[in-house]
Amino acid sequence: MKVLVIGNGGREHALAWKLLQSKQIEQVVCVPGNGGTASMEGCQNLSLAVDDFEAIAQFAKDQNITLVVVGPEVPLAKGITDYLKSVGLMVFGPTKAGAQIEASKAWAKALMQEAGIPTARAAVFTEAAAAKSYVKGQGAPIVVKADGLAAGKGVIVAQTVEQAHAGIDAMFGGEFGSAGKFVVIEECLTGQEVSVLALTDGLTIRPLLAAQDHKRIGEGDTGENTGGMGAYAPAPIATPELMAKVQKQVLEKAIAILRKKGIDYRGVLYAGLMITPNGDFKVLEFNCRFGDPETQVVLPLLETPLEELILACVEQRLAQMPPIAWKQGAAVTVVAASGGYPGAYEKGKVITGIPEAQALGTTVFHAGTKAFPGGSEKTRQVVTDGGRVLNITAVGENFEHALTQAYAGTQCIHFEGMYYRRDIGHRVK
Template sequence: MKVLVVGNGGREHALAWKLLQSKVVTQVFCVPGNGGTASLEGCRNLPLNVDDFEGIARFAQVQNTGLIVVGPELPLALGITDYLRQEGLTVFGPTQAGAQIESSKAWAKTLMQAVGIPTAAAAVFTEPASAWDYVQREGVPIVIKADGLAAGKGVTVATTLETAQTAIQEAFQGKFGLAGNTLVIESCLTGEEVSVLALTDGLTIRPLVAAQDYKRIGEQDTGANTGGMGAYAPAPLVTPTLMQRIQEQILEPAIAALRDRQIDYRGVLYAGLMITPQGDPQVIEFNCRFGDPETQVILPLLEGPLEPLLLACAQQQLQQQPEIVWKPEQAACVVLAVEGYPDAYRKGQVITGIPEATDLGALVFHGGTQMKPDKLIADGGRVLGVTATGATFDQAIAHAYAAANCIHFEGKYYRRDIGHRLLQPIA
C-alpha cells in the first residue's frame, strides 16, 4: 500500500519512518517533507504546499494511494479532509468541523462546558477593554489564549497584571494575526502537564501512551512558549487508574459531544491535560492532530505497525482492531533549535554529525531541515529531534543527550533539563 503524509516537521518524519516499518506499506510520499524524509528509504518528497488540496488529490489518485495521513493542524482547519474525501480518498484526520476543537479555543471551551468535561473556568473576549476589566477583577495568575491557531505560541501564563495587559494588547494589535482577534481568558490551573493522544474513528477512542513535553524555551520551564523543546514517554504520572479516568471523563465524552453535533471525527484527539495536586485531570486544550515532539517518543514505543490503526480509524473500524501493544521501554527526545527561536532566527546553517548520532542508536527526526545536493541545512526554528529509548528513563535520557552532542550547526540551542521531572538536570 502507498501512503501519503501531509506536513514537513519532525512529527511527519516520525510518521513516515514508522509507516515504512510495515510489511504492507511499499511507499510513503511526503508533502512537502524535509531533509529527513528526503533521505528516508522508501520515502519521496513532493514539491506541493499543504494547502494545495487539488494537487494532493490528483497525485494521490494517480498513484492509487491507499491512505492519506494529515500531520499539521492548519490544513485540517482549512478543510483538507473534506476535500480529499469528496475526491474518493481515504484520509486519517478530522474534518474542518472537527478541527474546530483546536482551531477555535472558544468553540472547544463551549463544547467542554456543555458536557461537563473538567476544564478551567473561562470567558471569551473580542475587544481589549472588556478583557482587561475581566483580568483586573479576576487577578493573577491568569491564562490568556489567542482563540485561533498560533503555532503553539499564542498562550501567555501571566503572573503579573502588567504581563497580562501586554498580552492582551499584543494579541489585539495583531501579534498572532487573525488568531488573536478573539481571546479566551481562563483561570490558571496548577499541577503537572501531560499529553494524552488518542486514536479515534468517531465511535471508538483508544489512548496511546501518555507523554510529557517541554513547551518553554528556557530551562526549568522559563521563557517563551514554543512548539515543544523535548518530551518523554510513557509518563509515569499517568497510572492505569488515572488513564481510565481520562478515558471516561474526558476522551469518551468529547467524542460523544462531537457526534451529537453531527461531526464525523476520525483521527487523533490530543488532550493537553493538567493533573492537579489532588490527582484530578483537567483539560488545558484539545488538539486535532499528532503532537510534536510527543509523536517522536510515542511511535518508537509502538510494538506493531502503525498503518492498520490509522486505516481502521479512517474506515471507522477501530473497534475491530486488537489492543495496542507497547514495548517495555522508555523514550526521550531532545529538540535541537536555532538560536533566537521562537523569535527571529537565521536559516541556512550546515548540519553535521547525524551519522555519528545514529551510530549511537538514536533516532534523529528532522524538523526544519532541507537537503541540498551536497549538504543538509537548517530551514526552521526547531531543526532536529533526537530520540533514544532505553530500559530506564536514565538510559534513554543519557543516550538522547549523548547523541545530541554529536550533532553540530551554528547557533545550536537545546534545553539541558529534558526529563528533570524524573531525575536531576543533565549537566
C-alpha cells in the same frame, strides 16, 4: 500500499519512519517533507503546499495512493479532509468541523462545558477593554490565549495583571494574526502537564501512551512558550488509574458530544491535561492531530503496526482491533533549535554529526531542515530551515538509559547557534 503524509516537521518524519517499518507499505510520499524524509529509503518528497488541495488530490489519484495521513493542524482546519474525501480518497484526520476543536479555543471551551469535561474556568472576549477589566477583577497569575491557530505560541501565562494586559494588547493588535480576533482568558492551573494522544474512528476512542512535553524555551520551564523543546513517554504521572478516569471523563465524553453535534471525527484527538498536586486533572486544550514532539517518543514505543490502527479509524472498525501493543522501556527526545527561537532566527546553517548520533543508536527526526541532493548520507549537506531543527530520540530499557542516549546523540550534532534544553525529563530524574 502507498501512503501520502502531509507536513514537513519532526512529527511527519516520525510518521513516515514508522509507516515504512511495515511490510505492507511500499512507499511513503511526504508533502512537502524535509531533509530527513528526503533521505529515507522508500520515501520521497513532493514540493507542494500543504493547502494546495487540488494538486495533492491529483497526485494521489495519479500515483494510486491508498491513504493520506494529515500531520499539521492548519490544512485540517482549512478542510483538507473534506476536499480529499469528496474526490474519493481515504484520509486520516478530522473534517473542518472536527478540527474546530483546535482551530477555535472558544469553540472547544464551549464544547467541554456542554459535555461536562473538567476544564479551567474561562471567559471569551472580542475587544481589549472588556478583557482587561475581567483580568483586573480576577487578578494574576492568569492565562491569556489567542483563540485560533498560533503554532503553539499563542498562550501567555501572565504572572502579573500588567503582563496579562500586554498580552491582550498584543493579541488584539495582530501579533498572532487572525488567531487574535477573539481572546480566551482562563484561570491559571498549577501542576504537571500531560499529553494524551488518542486514536478514534468517531465511535470508539483508544489512548496511546501518555507523554510529557517541555513547552518553555528555558531550562526549569522558564521563558517563552514554544512548539515544544523535548518530550518523554510513558509519563509516570499518568497512572493506569488516572488514564481510566481520562478515558471516561474526557475522551469518551468528547467523542459523544462531537457525535451529538453531527461531527464524524476520525483521526487523532489530543487532550492536553493539567494534573494538579492532589491528583485531579483538567483539560487545558484539545488538538486535532498528533502532537509534536510527543509523536517522536510515542511511535518508537508502538508495537502494533501504525497503518493497521489508522486504517481501522478511517474504516470505522477500531472496536474490532486487539489492544494496542507497546514495547517495554521509555523514549526521550531532545529538540535542537535555531538560535533565537521562538523569536527571529537565521536559516541555512550547515548541520554536522547526524550520522555519528545515529551510530550511537539514536534516531534523528528532522524538523526544520533542508537537504541538498547528491552524495551519501555521510556527505550530503543538510542545513537548518526552521526554528525547531532536529529531534534526537532514544529508546532505552528505562528512562535513565533513554535520557543518557538521547543526550549522547545530541552532543554529536552541531550547527551555528544550536540551542537545546539540558533538563529534559527533570520531573522524573
